[in-house]
Amino acid sequence: MNPDLRRERDNASFMAEKLTNILDGGLERTRRRREIENLILNDPDFQHEDLNFLSRSQRYEIAVRKSATMVKKMRDFGIADPEEIMWFKKLHMINFVDPVGINYSMFIPTLLNQGTTAQQQKWLTPSFRLQIIGTYAQTEMGHVLCIVGVLSLWTFTWACSFPHYFTRQPRSSKNASSCPPGTWRLLALMPRQKWAMELIFEV
Incomplete structure (x- = not known):
């Protein structure tokens, strides 16, 4: 870390940990966020390749693979809270475009808010399970x-x-x-x- 930045942090007039808890929404939320971050940082499946040595096609293929792994791991870890999913995705897909992001952020919400009952019955479950990707x-x-x-x-x-x-x-x-x-x-x-x-x- 840059020594100037380290010095400024060490001389802060407030407790950084307390501010972190406030921003996270409480001590328990900070603990949970760090728990999720450690799940990713310590998992070899989530280690990031050096993008400087990958072609565009390779980046895409890796992003698809990482997205599939991400969905499986979230289910294994019991991560279902929207904010926890955001924490997980933000750290997991760093430097990559999420290939299934539109499925969850646009396709499913559109089905829920604008789809007919018949459309929801046919498409919601497959899209949640990634049997289809909207x-x-x-x-x-x-x-x-x-x-x-x-x-x-x-x-x-x-x-x-x-x-x-x-x-x-x-x-x-x-x-x-x-x-x-x-x-x-x-x-x-x-x-x-x-x-x-x-x-x-x-x-």
Whole structure:
């Protein structure tokens, strides 16, 4: 640690541990958070590779593997409280994008708040168990100056060893060659994922 930083910490006018307890919500919450952190720090399955020596494909594959391990370990450790899950994920997925994050943060909440009873019965349990992994596609076609003049081309490609990507390659028609394309995101279908078209149409 930087000596200046160490000196400032040692000369603090307050008790750092007491402030930590306040920020965590109490002494017991601090103890529990540190317990969860130690579970991760002392588990060889959670050791992080040096990202400087990994390709993009390797980073993705490792992130998927770590996410699967994370879900299994949370079940084994009995971690179900939302705040505890946040602690676990924050330390576990450091330097990695969580491949199943959208499933829990967007897909499941959308099902709970906007899905019909039939949709919830069909999709909630598989998504909680990660038998399916929910995701989404997003477009910002409103940014295009000449929407009529833009043609869309969807291409199926292989990337990495298992995910499938559907990418949109915008093209301009002959009469709208100066039309800038909109911003489109990728739709990634994870392993074992079934694209939930029935969330768009009635079950």
